[in-house]
Structures are given as structure tokens and as C-alpha cells.
Amino acid sequence: MGKSALKFTSIRKKLIAQVSLILAVSFASVLSLISYMSVQESTEFFEQNEVQIERALIEKGKLLTENNSIALIGMIEDNAFSAIQELVSSTVRSDRDILFGSFVDMENSPWVKVTPNNPTGFLEQQEILVDVNTQWASSLKSSGVKKTTMEGYSVYLFAAPVTFDSEIQGFIQYALSNRSVLESIESARNQSDKSLRRTLSLLILLGCLAGGMSFIAVRKMAVKLSQPLNALKEAAENIGDGDYQTKIHIDSNDEIGLLAGNFNSMRKTIKKKIKDLSELNALGRTLSVIKSEKDVFRLTLISSHVHANAKYSYIHSRDKEIPIESQCHQPENAEDPIWNNALQNLISSYVASNLETCIHQMYVLDDIRTVIEVPFLAGETIVASMFLCGDEDSLVFSDSDREYYQSLAQVAMVSHHNLHLKHKIEIHNRDLEVTIGERTTSLREKTNDISSMMQNLSQGLFTIIDKGIVHHEYAKHLETIFNTPFIAGSNAIDLLFSHSTLGEDRREQITAVVYCLIGSDEMMFEFNCHLLVSHIEVTLDQVTKNLELDWKPIVHEGRISKIMVAVRDVTKIKVLEGETKNQQKELNIISHLLSVKIDDYLQFISTTGELIANSKELIDRSPQEPLDTISGLFRNMHTIKGNARIYGFSYISDHAHSIENYYDKLRNRPNVSITPTEILSKIRNLECIIQQYGHVNDNILNRKIDSMAENCDNHRFIEKSKLSILHDDINQLNRLNLSSPARNLINNLSESIDSLNAETLEQSLSGICRVLPALAKDMGKRNPNIIINAEGVLIKESAAKLITNIITHSISNSLCHGIDNSEVRIDSGKSPEGNISIDARIVNQMLELEIYDDGKGLAIKKIREQAILRNKLNEGEQFTRESLNKTLFSSGLSTSSRVTDMSGRGVGMDAIKHAIDDAGGSVIIEFLDDINETENDFIPFKIHIRLPSGTFVESCREKRLSPMIKKEAER
Numbered sequence: 001m002g003k004s005a006l007k008f009t010s011i012r013k014k015l016i017a018q019v020s021l022i023l024a025v026s027f028a029s030v031l032s033l034i035s036y037m038s039v040q041e042s043t044e045f046f047e048q049n050e051v052q053i054e055r056a057l058i059e060k061g062k063l064l065t066e067n068n069s070i071a072l073i074g075m076i077e078d079n080a081f082s083a084i085q086e087l088v089s090s091t092v093r094s095d096r097d098i099l100f101g102s103f104v105d106m107e108n109s110p111w112v113k114v115t116p117n118n119p120t121g122f123l124e125q126q127e128i129l130v131d132v133n134t135q136w137a138s139s140l141k142s143s144g145v146k147k148t149t150m151e152g153y154s155v156y157l158f159a160a161p162v163t164f165d166s167e168i169q170g171f172i173q174y175a176l177s178n179r180s181v182l183e184s185i186e187s188a189r190n191q192s193d194k195s196l197r198r199t200l201s202l203l204i205l206l207g208c209l210a211g212g213m214s215f216i217a218v219r220k221m222a223v224k225l226s227q228p229l230n231a232l233k234e235a236a237e238n239i240g241d242g243d244y245q246t247k248i249h250i251d252s253n254d255e256i257g258l259l260a261g262n263f264n265s266m267r268k269t270i271k272k273k274i275k276d277l278s279e280l281n282a283l284g285r286t287l288s289v290i291k292s293e294k295d296v297f298r299l300t301l302i303s304s305h306v307h308a309n310a311k312y313s314y315i316h317s318r319d320k321e322i323p324i325e326s327q328c329h330q331p332e333n334a335e336d337p338i339w340n341n342a343l344q345n346l347i348s349s350y351v352a353s354n355l356e357t358c359i360h361q362m363y364v365l366d367d368i369r370t371v372i373e374v375p376f377l378a379g380e381t382i383v384a385s386m387f388l389c390g391d392e393d394s395l396v397f398s399d400s401d402r403e404y405y406q407s408l409a410q411v412a413m414v415s416h417h418n419l420h421l422k423h424k425i426e427i428h429n430r431d432l433e434v435t436i437g438e439r440t441t442s443l444r445e446k447t448n449d450i451s452s453m454m455q456n457l458s459q460g461l462f463t464i465i466d467k468g469i470v471h472h473e474y475a476k477h478l479e480t481i482f483n484t485p486f487i488a489g490s491n492a493i494d495l496l497f498s499h500s501t502l503g504e505d506r507r508e509q510i511t512a513v514v515y516c517l518i519g520s521d522e523m524m525f526e527f528n529c530h531l532l533v534s535h536i537e538v539t540l541d542q543v544t545k546n547l548e549l550d551w552k553p554i555v556h557e558g559r560i561s562k563i564m565v566a567v568r569d570v571t572k573i574k575v576l577e578g579e580t581k582n583q584q585k586e587l588n589i590i591s592h593l594l595s596v597k598i599d600d601y602l603q604f605i606s607t608t609g610e611l612i613a614n615s616k617e618l619i620d621r622s623p624q625e626p627l628d629t630i631s632g633l634f635r636n637m638h639t640i641k642g643n644a645r646i647y648g649f650s651y652i653s654d655h656a657h658s659i660e661n662y663y664d665k666l667r668n669r670p671n672v673s674i675t676p677t678e679i680l681s682k683i684r685n686l687e688c689i690i691q692q693y694g695h696v697n698d699n700i701l702n703r704k705i706d707s708m709a710e711n712c713d714n715h716r717f718i719e720k721s722k723l724s725i726l727h728d729d730i731n732q733l734n735r736l737n738l739s740s741p742a743r744n745l746i747n748n749l750s751e752s753i754d755s756l757n758a759e760t761l762e763q764s765l766s767g768i769c770r771v772l773p774a775l776a777k778d779m780g781k782r783n784p785n786i787i788i789n790a791e792g793v794l795i796k797e798s799a800a801k802l803i804t805n806i807i808t809h810s811i812s813n814s815l816c817h818g819i820d821n822s823e824v825r826i827d828s829g830k831s832p833e834g835n836i837s838i839d840a841r842i843v844n845q846m847l848e849l850e851i852y853d854d855g856k857g858l859a860i861k862k863i864r865e866q867a868i869l870r871n872k873l874n875e876g877e878q879f880t881r882e883s884l885n886k887t888l889f890s891s892g893l894s895t896s897s898r899v900t901d902m903s904g905r906g907v908g909m910d911a912i913k914h915a916i917d918d919a920g921g922s923v924i925i926e927f928l929d930d931i932n933e934t935e936n937d938f939i940p941f942k943i944h945i946r947l948p949s950g951t952f953v954e955s956c957r958e959k960r961l962s963p964m965i966k967k968e969a970e971r
Contacts, residue, residue, distance in 0.1 A: 015222040016215070023214050027207040035200060042192045046185055053181045057097070058145055061158035061176045064091065066143050068172045069160040072103065076162060076169045081111060088112045089121045091174070099155060099175040103162075106170060108134055133157055137171045153179045232263055239267060269400055276404040279303060280411060287415040296419065297376075300412040301386060304405065308372060309396045310388040312339035316347055319383045338364060343387055346371065355380070357405045359397065362389075370395050374405040376413050383413070460567030463554065464492040466518055468511065471562065481547070481569050483540045492565070496549070500536045517553065517560050525553040525560060546574040589651065589696045596647050598703050600767030604643055607801045608652075608690060611636040615683060619676045631891045633679070634663045635911040639805055640686075642812055646771050649693065655686050667891075758953045761790035761840050764800045768808055779815055782822050782833035784853075786811075790840035793847065799951035802919050803849070809912050810851045810943060811836060818855025830854060847952040849945040857938040858888075860931060866893055878932045885925055889913040912943075921947040 068091060075083045088101045092114040101121070102113040108129045114121035136146055136159070143160035159173040283303050287296055297315050305313040346362045360371040372388040372395065386409070388395070460478035463471040472488040479485050482495060493511045502510075513531045517524060532551045537544060548570050554562040593601060618632045641656035659682050698704045733746050765788065773783040795803055819825075819834030826832055839850040867873035867887050879887075887893060891910040916923045922945075929939040 013222075015225065016218055019218040020211070020215055023211055027211065031200065031203055031207065034203065035196070038196050038199070042189070042196070046189055046192075049188075050181075050185060053185075054178065057176060057178060057181065058156060061156055061174060062143055062145065064095075065158040065160040065172060065174055068174075069143070069162045072162045072170075072172060073164050077164060085112045085121045088172075089114045089119060092121075093119065095176075097176050097178075097180055099150065099177050101172075101174045103170055103172050104129060104134060104138070106138075106168060108138055111170070133173070137173045140171065141168075150175070150177070153177050153182070228260065232260065235263060235267070239270065272398075272400055276307075276400070276407075279307060280404070280407055283408065284411050284415075287411065290415075291419070293416055293419045293423075296412055296416045297384070300408060304374065304386060304388055304408060307396070307404070308388040308390065308401075309394055310372075310390040311394075312343070312389045313387065314340065314343055314389075315384055315386045317384045339389055342369075343371070343389060346387075347385075355382070357402045364389075368392070370397075372397055372401075372405070374409050376409045378413060378417075460569075461564070462487065462492075462567075463562040463564045464514060464518070465562055468492050468514055470495060478567060481545070481567055482538075496565075496567075497536065499538045499540055501538075502533065502536055506533070514563060517563060520560055522553055522555045522558060522560055544571075545569055546571045585651070585692075586696060586700070589693055590700065592647070592649050592651075593693065593697050593701060593703075596767060596771065600647060600770070601697065601703075603767065603801060603804065604647055604649070605690070605694065607643060607805065608640050610801070611640050612683060612687060616680070619679055630663060630667050631910065632914075634660065634667065634891065635914055637663060639809070639911050639915075642808055643805070646768055646775060646808055646812075648771055648774060651689050652686070652693070655689055659683070659686065758794040758796045759800065761793060761795055761803070761838070762788050764795045764804055765807060765838075768804070768811065772811070776815060780821055781815060781819060784815065784819060784834035784836050787835060787837045788840075790838070793840045793842060794953040796951055796953060799919070799947070802915060802951065803947075805915055806849075806912055806945065807838060807851065809909075813909070814853040814855060817859070818853050818857065820856060842952065845949045847947040847949075849947070850942055851945070852940075852942040857929075857940040858927075859937065860939050861937045863887065863893070881927060881931065884927070884931055888925060889923075916945060916947070919947060919951065921945060921951075 068087065071087060072084060074080075075087070084103055088103055089112070092098045092101045100113065100115045102110055104110045109126050110123055110129055111126075112121040113123060133146070133148075136144075136157070140159055140161055143158070146157040146159075148155050148157060154177070156176045156178075157173065158176065159171055161168040162170045162172060283299065286299055290296065290299070301313055301315050304310075342362050342364045346360060354373070355375055355377060357372065357374050360373055361368050362371055363369070369389055370392045374386040374388070375382045376384040376386065386405075460475055460481045462474035462478055465471050468491055470487055470490050470492050474487055478487055487495065493507065493514065497507045497510070509531060510533065513528050517528065529551060532549070534549055536547050536549065538547060539545075546569070548568045550566040550568075552564045552566075553560045554564055596604075615633050615636045618629045618636075621629065637656050637659050641653050641660060644650075644653035644656060662679075662682060730746060730749060765786070769786055772786070776783045814834070814836050819836075820828075822832035825834070834853055834855060836853045837851070841848050863884070864873065864879070867879075868875055870890075870893070872887050872890065873879065873883070889909050889912075893909070913923055924944050926942045926944055927939055928941060929936060931939060933939075
């Protein structure tokens with residue numbers, strides 16, 4: 001919406017108002033300046049007078065007081081009270097500025113005190129004066145002055161001591177007021193103000209007279225200026241109404257006269273521009289209806305020839321594709337060879353480069369003629385040039401004609417271009433009709449092909465349109481998949497999921513996604529396609545089918561217009577995949593079993609069976625001790641997982657790991673409530689996997705114990721019951737009174753029988769050592785060296801499982817937490833592979849195991865943080881060796897930053913301790929460095945384990961044989 005029109009105000013009124021305002025402001029400024037300077041000078045004058053009068057008053061008071069103090073010396077000496085009284089009273093009466101006068105002795109007792117109420121100064125009763133002024137006067141050693149205020153006026157107190165023979169006899173005091181001085185100054189100020197007011201009044205009167213005269217002069221000048229301006233305004237209104245004939249007559253030699261002349265020139269120019277514009281419009285209308293490209297230039301030339309009043313006109317083509325010379329010259333049917341030859345000579349004598357209309361001179365019959373050249377431009381290229389020739393006097397050309405000819409050339413080029421495009425479009429239209437016919441035939445063929453494909457395609461292909469409706473064009477096989485012919489127009493979500501196992505929430509979610517995607521931006525499909533299911537199970541006529549779904553958007557102009565769904569029946573494929581998966585699993589189990597010895601497998605099965613049985617017992621008593629039950633279940637499952645991981649039984653270790661995750665959720669949940677049926681269900685699933693391993697081992701690999709015994713030629717198996725009978729017989733022999741050699745032979749026989757049911761520590765750990773390289777490789781580390789020092793120690797079969805489980809946990813901890821990868825070890829100056837040492841010895845009928853490695857040690861800093869977090873250690877508190885041992889063996893403590901299938905649960909050390917405690921042994925950790933040294937993040941350590949005598953057999957036959965027995969044995 002445009003701005004509202006301004007209210008008209010004449011220049012005369014503006015000129016009078018502005019000049020009057022300027023004069024008024026100037027007069028007010030001058031008057032204010034004069035007033036301010038007068039007041040300022042008057043104020044400075046009176047201030048200077050006040051200062052001078054004040055100084056004179058002080059000098060007067062000092063002189064008066066000092067003279068009186070000298071005059072009083074003789075009077076005091078003669079005790080002339082009346083003379084003193086007369087001196088003081090006469091002094092006060094002689095000057096109206098003196099308010100009072102007094103004389104006091106050294107005790108401040110007044111002898112005379114003259115006041116307005118007591119002009120004589122006589123005192124009927126003398127009292128010692130204690131006022132401030134008297135105290136001040138009595139403290140002076142010489143004359144002094146003090147300024148104070150009395151009755152609203154400034155008062156100066158003058159006092160001086162009266163000294164006789166260097167002794168002060170009393171004090172003379174006078175008070176002088178500036179009242180009369182101020183009254184004189186105020187009277188002078190009033191006279192000054194009156195003089196200033198008279199001056200200002202006179203100035204105002206003179207200003208009013210000058211303003212009136214100025215107003216009259218300005219008004220006359222404004223009238224003189226406004227008359228020619230009004231004439232100009234009326235002429236402009238006439239031009240606005242279309243009258244370009246009215247001429248302005250203003251006789252003036254100033255700017256207004258020049259403006260009137262320029263206005264007349266502007267009127268003529270506008271008149272010519274309007275005429276030129278009319279000609280151009282007429283030419284444009286004519287060019288818009290012609291059909292020949294050559295006629296464009298011919299009509300343009302005729303119009304220009306007439307406009308310029310030329311004698312000969314010609315258009316020269318500079319583009320070979322526009323041959324127009326033969327028909328574009330004027331007069332049209334009378335080509336003049338003289339003019340034409342002269343013009344051709346002019347054209348050939350220069351290279352056209354001027355992009356604007358220009359003037360040339362040429363000779364025609366020895367006379368100079370004028371030529372107007374008008375270029376026809378296509379961008380920055382000259383396509384043709386029009387030449388208008390004639391006598392210099394008769395050829396019409398002015399500066400405004402340059403724009404005319406440039407516009408005319410542009411109109412001609414646009415018309416020529418439009419006609420050229422029109423002809424091209426006509427050709428394209430004809431070609432397009434042919435192409436459309438061909439495309440229509442091709443499209444009909446493709447439509448028939450697509451229809452045939454949709455009828456014979458072995459997939460259920462269809463599209464979903466707005467509101468989730470199935471489009472009427474779909475693959476015929478879709479009816480076979482869903483057992484219904486009513487596909488078109490049905491609801492796609494009901495078609496796909498009404499008979500599926502998909503939950504209601506999931507179905508509603510897919511419905512919302514499909515409805516929202518249609519009509520939305522295509523990138524929204526990328527954001528939400530994960531919500532569309534790719535596989536479903538449907539039950540149709542009591543037949544279950546597995547269907548695969550593939551969702552694809554159909555995009556039009558960046559928006560999803562439809563969603564295409566491909567449905568494939570993969571029921572048979574799923575059955576084959578299941579069979580293949582089972583066969584592949586069986587092959588993997590065979591590979592797992594073949595990679596371990598039968599003894600290791602049997603030991604694993606035996607240990608796992610005991611741990612599962614123990615877990616079931618723990619579940620039976622879970623309501624009484626839920627937390628202990630979870631810890632026990634965790635230890636058992638961690639041991640099963642660790643052993644399975646060691647031997648490469650991945651199906652067992654993976655399922656055990658998932659059960660551990662379940663136990664971990666129970667352990668971290670406060671006020672846990674154990675559901676025995678759920679736990680037992682998970683354990684039964686694990687037992688099923690173990691049974692699969694047993695089935696493959698016994699039936700496919702034929703590695704049953706019985707069959708192996710039958711095929712074994714080098715070994716004989718002895719039943720444990722027979723070994724027990726032999727032990728009983730040997731014990732009865734030991735009760736007999738036998739000789740020393742006989743008893744030694746019986747002891748050796750007992751050891752030999754025990755060794756049949758025992759094995760060395762190396763044999764017990766052989767299974768771990770065989771699978772350790774693969775385990776280390778999976779953890780990205782070199783295979784560690786296992787160093788076993790256990791000479792003379794045999795492990796009983798009943799204890800082999802216990803010791804194997806203990807050492808398995810210890811080796812896993814060393815690999816996971818202690819031993820670094822080879823690069824870190826080399827940087828630390830260690831060998832690339834780690835070293836794990838296991839020392840075993842018999843001490844005081846106890847088996848002592850010492851396990852340690854050359855890794856980085858215990859992460860004592862992380863352990864301290866975990867202990868504080870678990871409220872096992874207070875902030876700032878230090879560990880003792882006992883408290884650190886207790887913390888390390890607690891359930892759930894782990895220094896690992898993430899949970900893996902080997903570590904991170906905080907169960908390994910807890911499992912070691914409980915297994916040893918259950919066997920009647922003990923375990924402690926020996927720390928090889930200061931546990932509270934804050935600079936150390938890691939400290940080395942050793943695990944010390946003590947197990948009872950029922951776990952081992954001491955092999956010391958050589959020490960027990962006497963020399964005689966040795967000889968007999970040697971013989």
C-alpha cells in the first residue's frame with residue numbers, strides 16, 4: 001500500500017514562514033546572548049566588590065582592635081574603669097557596623113560590654129564569661145579574627161590582648177557585621193537589573209520593527225518567485241493531461257528563466273519521445289501479425305526511412321544465414337546504383353564494431369552525404385546493419401533518435417527471433433506428434449508386457465496408495481499366496497498381517513508408518529524403513545507360510561506417491577535353511593570334538609554335569625538365600641563357560657554367556673525375587689546343547705567309553721571297586737609285624753596302586769595347554785609359556801577336576817587382565833609371549849600351589865575405585881593385605897571396562913575361592929609391592945593355594961627304598 005499524498009503547501013508560504021522563523025530565532029538568540037553577557041558581567045562585578053569590601057572590613061576591624069589595645073594600656077594601669085567604658089562605648093557608637101564591644105581581664109571577668117541593649121557598657125554585676133567567643137579571645141597571644149554568623153548575617157570577631165610590661169592584662173573584643181555592606185550591594189544590584197530591563201525592552205522593540213519590515217520584504221520576494229513557478233506548475237499539469245503544445249513565457253534572467261527554457265526543451269523532447277513511442281508501438285503491432293522473417297526487416301526499414309526523411313535506405317546482412325539485402329532498400333522498387341555503390345564502398349572500408357547507432361560521412365557525386373548506421377544485435381554480435389542516407393540538412397537525427405533506433409532494432413530482432421522460434425516450434429510439434437504416436441504404440445506394448453508379467457510373476461507384487469489401499473494393478477500370484485481373489489481395493493495392512501503372528505502393537509506401528517510415509521518427503525522412508533517388517537508368518541486355511549516382504553517407495557517430484565511391496569513365499573526355503581543350519585551346527589560340533597582329546601572331553605562333561613547338578617540344588621533352596629543362590633549360580637555358570645571356551649565348545653560357551661547375562665540382571669536388581677522355573681528352563685536348554693555334543697561324540701564319532709575300551713590293545717581298564725579292595729588288603733598287611741624291607745615293599749605297592757588312580761599336574765593340565773594357543777589368538781595375544789614345577793606330585797583323579805577348574809580360571813585371568821599384547825610387552829623390555837608359572841609341592845601333608853605370571857599385575861588403582869564404589873573401602877582409607885584379599889575374592893568385582901565372553905563379570909576369583917573352600921583348602925594372594933603406593937597403578941602378585949591330602953599322592957619311591965632293596969630291584 002503506497003504512502004498517502006502530502007498536503008500541498010505553496011512555495012510562497014514556505015518561504016515566508018521559513019524566513020520569518022529564521023529571523024525570529026536569530027533575534028531571540030541575539031537577545032538571549034546580550035542578556036546572558038549582561039547578567040554575567042554584573043554578577044562578576046558584584047562578586048569582586050563583595051570580596052574587596054570584605055577585605056576592607058577585616059583590615060578596619062584589625063586596625064580598630066589593635067589601636068584600642070594600645071590605648072587601654074595606660075587606662076588599665078591607672079584602673080580607669082570609666083575611661084575604658086567610655087572608649088569602648090564611643091567606638092561602638094561611632095560605627096553602625098560594630099555590633100558589640102567588650103573588655104575582659106585575665107579571669108574572663110568583663111569590665112565593659114557594649115551592646116545595642118547596653119549602649120553605655122556599664123555592668124551592674126560582673127560574671128565570668130564562659131562563652132565560646134570569650135574563650136577564643138582569651139586564648140590569643142596577638143590580635144586575631146574569627147568569622148561567625150549572627151541573626152542571619154556574617155559577623156567578624158576581632159580580639160587583641162592588652163599587654164603591659166610583657167604581661168597580658170586583658171582582652172579587647174569587637175564584633176563587626178557586613179549588614180550595611182550587603183544592603184549597599186543589594187541596592188546596586190537592583191539598579192543594575194532596572195538598567196538591564198530597559199535595555200532589553202528597547203532591543204525587543206527594535207527587533208519587532210526589523211521583523212515587520214523583513215516580513216514585508218520577504219513576502220514581496222516570495223510573490224515574485226511564486227508567479228513563474230505557478231506558471232511552470234500549470235504547464236506540467238498540461239503535459240500530464242497530454243497537452244504538449246503550450247509554451248511557457250517567462251521573461252527572467254535568473255535560474256527560473258533557465259528553468260522555464262529547459263522545461264520548454266523537455267516538453268519538446270517528451271513530445272518527440274511520445275511520437276517515437278507511438279511509431280514503435282505501431283511497428284510492433286504490425287510485426288506481431290506478419291508471418292515472414294524477411295518482412296520484419298523490410299517493414300523496419302520502411303518505418304526508419306520515413307522517420308529519418310532519408311533519400312536512400314538499405315539493410316546489409318552480416319550473417320550468412322539471413323540474406324536480406326535484395327529486398328531491404330528504399331525506395332523499394334527503384335534501387336539507385338549511385339547511392340548503392342557509394343554505400344557498398346563505405347561498408348567495405350571498415351569493420352563493423354560499434355554496438356550503438358552512429359553517424360558516417362560518404363561521397364555521392366563528389367558531394368558529402370550523411371549516413372545513419374543502426375546495428376541489429378543478437379547479444380553482443382552484430383547480425384545486420386541498417387543505413388539511412390540523405391543530405392545533412394534534410395536527414396532527421398537528434399540525440400533522442402539514438403534510443404529510438406536502438407529500440408526499433410531490438411523490436412525487429414525480437415520479432416525475427418520469435419518468428420524463427422515459431423517456425424521451429426511448428427516443426428517440433430509435427431515431429432512431436434510423430435514421436436507421441438510412436439511412444440504411445442511403445443507404451444501400449446510395454447503396458448501389455450507388464451500386464452503379462454503381473455499375471456505370470458511368481459511373486460506377490462502390489463502397491464499401496466493413499467489410506468493404505470491396495471492398487472488395482474497387482475501380480476496375480478498374490479492371490480495364490482493369500483488364498484483370496486479379493487485383493488484390489490482391500491486394506492494392505494489387513495491383507496498382510498490379519499492372519500500373521502505379528503503383535504497388535506507392532507501392527508499398529510506399521511500402519512502408522514505406512515499412512516505417514518505416503519505423501520511425505522522421500523528421505524522419510526530412509527528414516528522409518530527399519531520399522532517395516534521384512535519377514536512374517538501367516539496361517540491360512542491351517543497352513544503356515546513364511547513370507548518375505550520387501551518395501552520400496554515410489555517417488556514423484558520428491559514425494560512418496562505409493563509404496564511398492566514385494567511378497568515372496570519362502571516356506572520351503574526356510575525348511576531347507578533349517579535343515580542346512582542343523583547340518584552345519586552338527587559339522588561344527590564334530591570339528592569342536594575332534595580338536596580335543598577324549599579324556600579332556602570326558603572330564604569336561606563330568607565337571608559340567610556336577611556344576612549343573614549343584615546349580616539345581618541351589619535353585620531348590622533359593623527362597624531362603626536368594627543372593628547366595630545367585631552368586632553360586634553365577635560361579636557355576638562362569639566355570640562352565642570358561643571350560644567350554646577353553647576347549648572351543650562355542651555353542652555351550654555362548655549359551656552359558658547368555659545365562660550369565662540373565663544372572664547379572666538378577667544380581668544387580670535390588671530385592672531380587674528368583675523364579676526357579678525360568679532359571680531351570682535356561683539350564684535345561686544348556687543341557688540340550690550338551691546332549692547334542694554327547695550325541696555327536698557317541699553316535700557319529702563313535703567315541704563311547706565301551707567302544708574305546710574294546711578297540712584299545714595297549715591298555716587295560718581296572719574297575720575302581722577292585723582298586724578299593726587292593727587298598728583294604730594293603731592296610732591289613734600294614735597292621736602286621738613286618739620287617740623293614742617288607743614294609744617298604746608294601747608302601748611302594750600302595751603308591752603304585754594310588755598312581756593308577758592319579759596323574760601328574762602336567763597330565764591334568766594337558767587339555768588346557770592344547771587349546772590355549774587358539775584362546776590367546778582370539779584375545780589378540782601370543783601363546784603364553786606355561787611353566788609347571790611339580791616334581792614328585794601326583795593329582796588324584798577325584799581332585800583333577802577341582803585343580804583343573806582352579807587353574808583354568810587363573811590362566812583366563814592372566815590372559816585377560818595381566819599379560820599385555822606383544823607390542824606392549826616388547827616396549828616394556830619383555831618377551832613377546834607371556835609366561836605363566838605353576839609351582840606345586842607337598843608341605844606338611846598339604847598340597848601347595850603357587851600361580852603367577854610376568855604381566856603388569858593387579859590394577860590396584862581400579863580395584864581401589866571399585867572398592868569405594870561398592871562401599872568396601874572409605875574415601876581416603878588405605879587397604880590392608882587382609883582387606884584387599886577379601887575385596888579381590890568378592891563377587892562382582894572386575895577391573896575390566898567391558899564385558900566379554902571371557903571376563904568382565906567379576907566371578908573368576910570368587911569361583912576360585914569357593915571351589916577351594918568347598919574342598920577344605922585355603923587361598924590367599926601375596927602382594928610383591930606396597931599396596932598403598934599411590935604412584936603405582938599395578939602391583940605384581942602371586943596366588944597361594946593350599947589343598948588337603950585327599951587331593952594328591954606323593955611320589956617318593958626312590959627315597960623310601962633301602963640300599964638292599966635297591967640292589968634287589970636292580971638285579
